[in-house]
Amino acid sequence: MLAEIHVYPIKSTKGVPLAHAKVETQGIQDDRRYLIADLQGRMVTGRKFPHLVNVTAQVSHQGLSVTSPGKEALHLNKQDFVRSPVEAKVWSDRFTAYSTTDAANAWFSEIIGKPVQLLYCGEQSERFRESLATNVSFADGYPxxxxxxxxxxxxxxxxxxxxxxxxxxxxxxxxxxxxxxxxxxxxxxxxxxxxxxxxxxxxxxxxxxxxxxxxxxxxxxxxxxxxxxxxxxxxxxxxxxxxxxxxxxxxxxxxxxxxxxxxxxxxxxxxxx
The missing domain is CATH 2.40.33.20 (PK beta-barrel domain-like)
Incomplete structure (x- = not known):
């Protein structure tokens, strides 16, 4: 029996429990569709910044709302995304992702303590993994x-x-x-x-x-x-x-x-x- 379903809208942040979910071949809808990256597009994760698990992201049709203890909430509307192409790097994979907003970059830079950017993989990730014959979001390697x-x-x-x-x-x-x-x-x-x-x-x-x-x-x-x-x-x-x-x-x-x-x-x- 399927007992629990979880998504992680932003890689390395807190999981969100769901009662039901749409599964796409690139992963569960809304799972790891956002990535905190340094200014070179390299992933920034909880392996080095464990306090990221205290960040909660809730997805809506318009975008997402992000909270963290002691900080004012961040509200992002997808319509406001700049969507400039950025080369993202997740492990050895390099692929095109998209910029979000300056406000998001500033919010997460305060969380991390150094300049970072929040990237969006798009409705359909451009990270195609040949070994799996499918696209994958910002997850480590598998959907x-x-x-x-x-x-x-x-x-x-x-x-x-x-x-x-x-x-x-x-x-x-x-x-x-x-x-x-x-x-x-x-x-x-x-x-x-x-x-x-x-x-x-x-x-x-x-x-x-x-x-x-x-x-x-x-x-x-x-x-x-x-x-x-x-x-x-x-x-x-x-x-x-x-x-x-x-x-x-x-x-x-x-x-x-x-x-x-x-x-x-x-x-x-x-x-x-």
């Missing part, structure tokens, strides 16, 4: 991320600290019987949409940021615990599955998750055994 509650429960059983699902910044949270069932899924259907489960999601330091405080955990959890049972032979840790929508349509909380195809799951040595 969507899926995690089961059972997997989080198993992580918390092993971890000395309570880990919140928000730390993993997932789009789709599902209910299933066993931890890491999703590792063996190859193709699933939720609502109107068929998804390909592409590969496990490699996790980074951003997962150690408190979703309520906006600071890194001194304990380095959950990465520390994940290394004991979800690491490959190169020491990379994985939690959750990157997925790609094969068609567009609506999904709703409570929808059945129908597994259409399976594949052998990745194996990770369990150092606690």
């Amino acid at each position: 969507l991320l899926l995690i089961s509650r059972a997997s989080l429960k198993e992580l918390n059983r092993r971890c000395s600290e309570k880990i919140d699902m928000q730390q993993f910044r997932t789009n789709l949270v599902v209910e299933c019987n066993e931890p890491f069932e999703e590792d063996s899924w190859k193709k699933i259907r939720i609502g109107d949409v068929v998804f390909e489960v592409s590969k496990p999601c490699e996790r980074c330091v951003f997962t150690t940021v408190s979703p309520t405080e906006g600071v890194f955990a001194p304990s380095k959890e959950p990465i520390k615990t994940l290394k004991t049972f979800r690491a490959d032979d190169r020491g990379r840790v994985f939690f959750g599955q990157n997925v790609v929508a094969l068609n567009e349509g609506m999904i709703t909380m409570g929808d059945e998750v129908e597994v259409l195809e399976y594949h052998p799951p990745a194996h990770y040595p369990d150092k606690d055994k």
Whole structure:
């Protein structure tokens, strides 16, 4: 069952829960359609500025409203966007995005503490990823991320600290019987949409940021615990599955998750055994 849906209108900012959502092949509608970038177009994220998780963006038909503790709210109307083309850089991908407004740039420059700009990917992102055969928004690499509650429960059983699902910044949270069932899924259907489960999601330091405080955990959890049972032979840790929508349509909380195809799951040595 689909238990939760989340979007992150601006990359690295707080997630917004939804009861239902339109899924496009480039990701859930409104998910990571905006990017904070330096003046060279390079992404600015919570990996270096963890307090970005305290920023909340609410999307409307006109644009979006952005709030942060201690700051006056920012209201942006898409009709006011300058829309000058800007070369955006997300990891090794370089593609055309569009400028928003000077007011947005100034607001986020105060948040970050250095000059930055707020970019918009457009109604249809121009970032085409050949390996996925689809366009992707400002997400790290894949249009969507899926995690089961059972997997989080198993992580918390092993971890000395309570880990919140928000730390993993997932789009789709599902209910299933066993931890890491999703590792063996190859193709699933939720609502109107068929998804390909592409590969496990490699996790980074951003997962150690408190979703309520906006600071890194001194304990380095959950990465520390994940290394004991979800690491490959190169020491990379994985939690959750990157997925790609094969068609567009609506999904709703409570929808059945129908597994259409399976594949052998990745194996990770369990150092606690």
